[in-house]
Amino acid sequence: MPHDSQNLLPIALTMGEPAGIGPELILLAAAGRTQAAPFFAYADPALLAARAHRIGLDMAIVETDEAGAGHAFEKGLPVVPLRNKAPDRPGEPDVDGAAAVIEAIERAAGAIRLGRARAMVTAPIMKDVLYRAGFKHPGHTEFLGELGQRFWDQPAEPVMMIWSETVAVVPVTIHIPLAEVPAALTEDLIFATGLVVASDLKARFGLAAPRLAVAGLNPHAGENGALGSEDRDVVAPAIIRLRDEGIDAWGPLPADTMFHARARQSYDVALCMYHDQALAPAKALAFDEAVNVTLGLPFVRTSPDHGTAFDIAGTGKANPSSFLASLRLADRLSR
Ligand SMILES: NC(=O)c1ccc[n+]([C@@H]2O[C@H](COP(=O)([O-])OP(=O)(O)OC[C@H]3O[C@@H](n4cnc5c(N)ncnc54)[C@H](O)[C@@H]3O)[C@@H](O)[C@H]2O)c1
Ligand SMILES: N[C@H](C(=O)O)[C@H](O)COP(=O)(O)O
Numbered sequence: 075m076p077h078d079s080q081n082l083l084p085i086a087l088t089m090g091e092p093a094g095i096g097p098e099l100i101l102l103a104a105a106g107r108t109q110a111a112p113f114f115a116y117a118d119p120a121l122l123a124a125r126a127h128r129i130g131l132d133m134a135i136v137e138t139d140e141a142g143a144g145h146a147f148e149k150g151l152p153v154v155p156l157r158n159k160a161p162d163r164p165g166e167p168d169v170d171g172a173a174a175v176i177e178a179i180e181r182a183a184g185a186i187r188l189g190r191a192r193a194m195v196t197a198p199i200m201k202d203v204l205y206r207a208g209f210k211h212p213g214h215t216e217f218l219g220e221l222g223q224r225f226w227d228q229p230a231e232p233v234m235m236i237w238s239e240t241v242a243v244v245p246v247t248i249h250i251p252l253a254e255v256p257a258a259l260t261e262d263l264i265f266a267t268g269l270v271v272a273s274d275l276k277a278r279f280g281l282a283a284p285r286l287a288v289a290g291l292n293p294h295a296g297e298n299g300a301l302g303s304e305d306r307d308v309v310a311p312a313i314i315r316l317r318d319e320g321i322d323a324w325g326p327l328p329a330d331t332m333f334h335a336r337a338r339q340s341y342d343v344a345l346c347m348y349h350d351q352a353l354a355p356a357k358a359l360a361f362d363e364a365v366n367v368t369l370g371l372p373f374v375r376t377s378p379d380h381g382t383a384f385d386i387a388g389t390g391k392a393n394p395s396s397f398l399a400s401l402r403l404a405d406r407l408s409r
Contacts, residue, residue, distance in 0.1 A: 087116070100115050102392070115151065115154070116178035118174055119153045122153060140190035164388025179196060193374035196376075235367050238356070242356075259308060264312035268313075286322065287324065288326055292304060361379065
């Protein structure tokens with residue numbers, strides 16, 4: 075363990091979808107733990123043991139409570155057992171595992187609130203399985219906003235940012251059908267999102283004057299209204315309001331030309347109007363290094379930029395690099 079990490083609270087990991095690659099990412103992170111800040115996982119220990127066996131990894135799984143996690147980290151992977159069980163059936167998601175998935179996320183937030191962990195890193199979830207189990211939130215991002223409200227009693231404004239040294243993007247609307255984007259995209263929403271982004275890039279990432287490039291919604295940012303009115307009537311007024319707050323925001327920019335290498339030099343983060351406008355360039359440019367970080371929360375949460383990867387779960391082929399980048403960023407932001 076690096077010397078300067080010894081007195082830090084651990085980082086809480088959540089198991090994610092049991093049928094996905096989350097369990098093996100946690101095991102792979104534990105295999106390299108001498109290079110990492112201390113962490114423990116909320117998971118089903120039997121699932122982790124079975125998955126370690128499947129991928130041929132010899133890893134001691136040390137059951138512990140949160141207080142014992144630091145000591146357990148010296149011996150292996152510290153696991154705080156979940157009350158709900160999760161089956162080890164890679165590639166076969168089932169609502170059976172949903173209660174454990176949700177419990178892990180709730181307990182990680184609770185641990186931070188109680189001073190037993192300093193940040194959380196979440197392994198990927200399958201949203202559809204959770205919806206079928208009655209989960210009311212589109213994804214982690216919005217659920218963590220509710221947990222921020224529940225445990226900290228503060229209104230949270232969770233904002234998704236996919237961050238890497240290569241590119242950082244924020245989708246203003248997130249997990250909604252594309253057909254609903256124009257109606258959901260309001261001047262107030264763009265303005266509020268920009269405020270959270272500018273504030274957290276200053277406070278958490280240490281940027282003195284964050285530069286926000288704002289994408290338009292339509293091709294060519296509307297072509298002066300000929301290809302859609304939202305850029306002129308909704309996006310542009312929000313940018314004026316952000317500038318009035320002293321934020322270095324500009325646009326609306328045509329989204330097709332704002333991600334090439336020279337364009338990216340001019341901004342710290344691209345504010346995009348919908349999910350794939352933001353995440354497609356980020357994953358194309360930085361799939362193995364990018365991290366999903368939730369801004370606007372009273373605590374630090376990061377996650378890899380990829381999903382459950384059912385096609386390779388349990389095969390040992392999962393690349394842990396985005397997960398490890400998530401751990402490093404959570405460590406940096408919570409020091
Ligand atoms: N943070 C999250 O919880 C999160 C993020 C994204 C997607 N998801 C969920 O994941 C599920 C599957 O989504 P998807 O198929 O669109 O994307 P995905 O990222 O799971 O997979 C896309 C492709 O990339 C590969 N891949 C992904 N991660 C990899 C890794 N670490 N190493 C090697 N290859 C990897 C997969 O094998 C697959 O071929 C969906 O239910 C989605 O909601 C969750
Ligand atoms: N939109 C994200 C992605 O594709 O990477 C992802 O689904 C994660 O969303 P949450 O962090 O809200 O679960």
